[in-house]
């Protein structure tokens with residue numbers, strides 16, 4: 001079950017799920033990842049884009065991306 | 079130019095509910111880059127992590143502050159340092175320099191105080207388990223012996239016979255002061271008449287001279303009125319003894335129990351609000367003294383304050399070793415110090431400071447220690463921003479009961495340093511290695527691995 005497509009997301013990082021009424025806030029990097037997930041991008045592609053966009057090593061970005069995806073799973077967002 | 083990176087975070091917003099952490103996810107955690115002007119980085123670089131750090135300055139300040147609250151209100155005050163709260167030599171020595179005598183509860187603690195240079199007459203000997211040999215030494219050296227039970231009266235009478243002298247003693251009382259649970263296992267109960275029976279027994283044989291009363295009504299007592307009740311009951315009992323048995327009660331020892339600025343688990347209020355100031359206790363206690371004492375009578379008031387003096391004078395620096403995501407979505411950090419070093423984590427929720435500014439939204443996190451044990455949790459609900467491996471967390475207050483109740487279990491115990499008043503740093507207990515742990519072990523010859 002993937003509810004990513006039903007979420008309303010604004011540029012400030014507020015996320016609203018109209019079906020469950022749940023609210024989330026994400027920071028800029030989190031929003032960057034969620035937008036790419038929405039576009040259907042794969043983990044490896046998102047990782048590359050993170051490295052290109054931000055001042056971060058591959059090692060740290062990879063670790064954080066895995067962690068963030070696990071968190072999204074725990075919220076049943078992906 | 080690439081953009082500045084911040085770890086990705088998502089948090090669920092719970093509207094309409096009281097945040098169970100009592101904090102906003104946007105609230106910045108406190109940053110601590112030094113202790114008494116010595117940088118956390120330098121301390122860890124030189125002495126390793128985890129690291130206990132004691133502030134001599136803070137320790138002296140706390141002592142003076144609490145002592146003065148009483149000494150400025152009553153003319154005859156003596157503090158006894160409760161060894162079990164923290165019996166590191168350096169800590170005891172600072173407090174003895176400040177004027178405290180020693181309060182010990184076992185032969186071991188008695189030996190420790192003597193070895194440090196404290197004379198027997200300046201040692202209060204409490205506790206339910208004073209072995210005959212220990213008592214005999216204490217009697218010879220003139221210690222203040224506080225009797226816990228009838229068997230101890232019998233032992234002391236035997237020692238008095240053996241040494242052919244009358245021995246000055248105090249008895250320990252327990253009573254109802256409104257504090258629950260009531261500490262009733264130490265000393266003689268006042269309300270049932272047991273305490274009076276003990277006095278009669280002491281008076282009968284004529285071998286012991288009763289000259290003091292002692293009670294310790296509990297620990298982390300948040301209600302100053304409990305002490306007022308304790309004092310009232312003790313003073314009344316003292317006069318009952320003086321009027322009926324001819325003993326002079328020279329001192330009233332009201333024990334310890336004053337709270338430190340720590341946060342008990344399950345309480346919502348920050349300690350600055352929940353914990354009454356020491357002046358309020360001093361006021362209630364001395365009021366009760368003046369109300370119940372006869373004019374011109376000022377028996378010595380002894381306090382055995384432990385945690386309130388030392389707790390806030392010590393910190394533990396720990397390092398984030400790894401992180402993981404729990405199945406329920408919470409973030410978990412594995413630190414290099416756990417309940418092996420922080421025994422008080424079972425009932426305290428420590429103040430946690432970070433050694434650097436960390437950007438990002440706070441999220442519900444758990445702090446685990448290094449042990450391969452399910453119970454090794456320092457904090458199971460704390461809001462933290464995303465922490466990098468190697469980040470240092472500073473826990474406080476940790477000065478009371480950790481350096482005495484910690485355990486050598488799975489891991490070695492680390493260095494303890496004291497930052498001296500002049501800013502220099504001294505190791506006051508060296509970190510352990512294998513030889514410390516195995517020194518007392520013997521491997522039977524036939525079990526040796528060849």
Ligand SMILES: Cc1ncc(COP(=O)(O)O)c(C=O)c1O
Pocket residue numbers: 160163181204294296297298333334335336382383384385386478
């Ligand atoms: C006899 C006695 N005195 C003093 C203390 C010190 O108590 P606190 O640390 O609560 O002040 C204790 C602690 O248990 C005690 O048993």
